[in-house]
Amino acid sequence: MRTPSQPIYLDHNATTPPLPEVIRAVSEALCVAYGNPSSGHRQGEPARRLLLDAREALQRCLDAPEEHFIFTGSGTEANNLAMRSLARHAKSIITSKVEHSSILSCADQLQTEGRSVECIRVNPNGVVDMRAMRHQLATHPEAAVSIQWINNETGVFQPIDEIIALARKHGSLVHVDAAQAVGKTKVSLKALNPDFLTLTAHKFNGPAGVGVLYARRPDFIEPICVGGGQQGGRHAGTENIAGIAGLKRALELRDDSLTEVIEHMRMLRDTFEKIVLKECPWVRVNGYHDERVCNTTNLLFEGIDGQALVGRLDSKGIYCSQSSACTAGRPEPSHVLRAMGLSEAQAYASARFSFGITNTLHETELAARSVVEEAEHLKRIFA
Ligand SMILES: Cc1ncc(COP(=O)(O)O)c(C=O)c1O
Incomplete structure (x- = not known):
């Protein structure tokens, strides 16, 4: 051969x-929207506009009820933000043994800080053991759930609708790691109705270094990055405008x-x-x-x-x-x-x-x- x-x-x-259209959107933003979106003067306007447009595109393409999207530096960062937010509002966290390392390492950290975390087993097909999930939710009254939608190694889907419905029944918050789902399956945030959902642009031909955390209740976000108060103080730091422009273009192209x-x-x-x-x-x-x-x-x-x-x-x-x-x-x-x-x-x-x-x-x-x-x-x- x-x-x-x-x-x-x-x-x-x-x-x-990254697709050629995405590269064009990134370089165009670097040229025309280089201003700081937090600046009071007019040079900040194209960047501010771009942030608004990107949130609108996210809402449209992901069929979201609101434009509650926090831009992060990666899917990893979005997952950490979600886990810390769950930890603030729940007594324990339920996740699975097959999560991405950004969830499992964060779970380890939380455990060393004295938090209770339960990693549920999966069956030989890679699907979360729903009996164990039901048992954990029934025996941990104020637990929250963080679960991936699609596994990055095997591509196996978790029964996400069933898990969210079960968590809702128990009044538990749910975070969905959809890093491998967005761009490869239809996502409707209205239908799915998670509390938090992670996506990352470089999995659907967008640039690396741009993640997003959807938050149904932004006031439930526990900031992991404090500073200049950007994004309502929920994730401080000057936004990666060019990267976000690339994310927006990649998402729209994929949606079409x-x-x-x-x-x-x-x-x-x-x-x-x-x-x-x-x-x-x-x-x-x-x-x-x-x-x-x-x-x-x-x-x-x-x-x-x-x-x-x-x-x-x-x-x-x-x-x-x-x-x-x-x-x-x-x-x-x-x-x-x-x-x-x-x-x-x-x-x-x-x-x-x-x-x-x-x-x-x-x-x-x-x-x-x-x-x-x-x-x-x-x-x-x-x-
Ligand atoms: C399921 C899952 N979650 C989270 C991530 C982290 O995303 P990022 O590479 O943007 O940090 C990945 C990346 O491989 C992933 O596959």
């Missing part, structure tokens, strides 16, 4: 390339084409999976097959080293990732896959492929054939 002439990027759950985008990404993911699973019947999909987001497949290449596979693909210009966070260069087995019951060896033998709108069918087929070739090669070596 020849090395593809162009790199093939299959790591869109990590980040996505959501149905086609979902179909395109699903077609690529399914084609890829079909080729790999047909040629390597020993490979297995990690996570609930039918309840996965359109663009993600997490594959278990039993018996081989996933890191070696990712490395060999990298040398061919095919970029995917192992379902693990790298700490100081040392890959840890994925906490998500381990929570789903995979052994350490199986977690190390897994790799994630996540597709995006800029991928083509041709490159997807090329990538799938390279994966087959490399996996079979490694299997012979490791056998």
